[in-house]
Amino acid sequence: MIKYIDTLEGVKTKNLKGFFVGWQNPPSTEKHLEILKNSNYIVLAIDEDTGNVVGFVNALSDKTLYSYIPLIEVLPEYQGKGIATKLVNLMFEKLRHYYAIDICCDEELISFYKNFNFNKVAGMIKRNYDNQNGKSAI
Numbered sequence: 055m056i057k058y059i060d061t062l063e064g065v066k067t068k069n070l071k072g073f074f075v076g077w078q079n080p081p082s083t084e085k086h087l088e089i090l091k092n093s094n095y096i097v098l099a100i101d102e103d104t105g106n107v108v109g110f111v112n113a114l115s116d117k118t119l120y121s122y123i124p125l126i127e128v129l130p131e132y133q134g135k136g137i138a139t140k141l142v143n144l145m146f147e148k149l150r151h152y153y154a155i156d157i158c159c160d161e162e163l164i165s166f167y168k169n170f171n172f173n174k175v176a177g178m179i180k181r182n183y184d185n186q187n188g189k190s191a192i
């Protein structure tokens with residue numbers, strides 16, 4: 055069974071293994087925990103059998119108008135079971151008072167986000183891959 059929580063209570067680095075699939079310079083589990091701690095909003099999917107996090111979404115905000123969802127990921131072996139859909143819907147509930155909820159995604163995920171009434175726009179991004187693991191963040 056999967057349960058959904060919005061707190062890090064009881065979540066340790068050992069419960070955060072396997073994420074950032076395909077990243078060339080991924081954050082450690084310690085950095086992952088830090089990301090979740092410092093986010094304005096989080097929702098985690100937990101496998102109740104193992105206590106491990108199997109999916110997560112986080113959001114950052116200006117607490118007035120704009121919110122941004124930088125990361126959403128479900129572990130490969132748990133994909134295709136509706137976990138991301140549930141994570142997004144629970145996060146939307148948290149962000150419902152914002153004017154803007156923004157997400158950047160790859161072309162292949164546009165159909166996924168269109169299910170939630172997102173509109174496609176042009177996006178510009180800048181990435182410093184030396185910093186992808188979060189080691190040099192202040």
Ligand SMILES: CC(C)(COP(=O)(O)OP(=O)(O)OC[C@H]1O[C@@H](n2cnc3c(N)ncnc32)[C@H](O)[C@@H]1OP(=O)(O)O)[C@@H](O)C(=O)NCCC(=O)NCCS
Nearest residue numbers: 126127128133134135136137138139158159160162163166
């Ligand atoms: C994208 C991701 C979070 C989806 O997780 P999931 O739990 O498998 O998604 P769901 O089971 O809720 O699927 C919802 C719908 O999206 C579709 N979908 C899921 N993953 C998809 C993908 N990678 N590409 C295209 N469509 C996808 C599913 O087919 C499903 O459609 P359906 O309802 O018509 O069957 C997961 O594939 C993932 O972690 N990918 C790697 C990280 C990533 O790309 N994150 C997004 C950054 S913007």
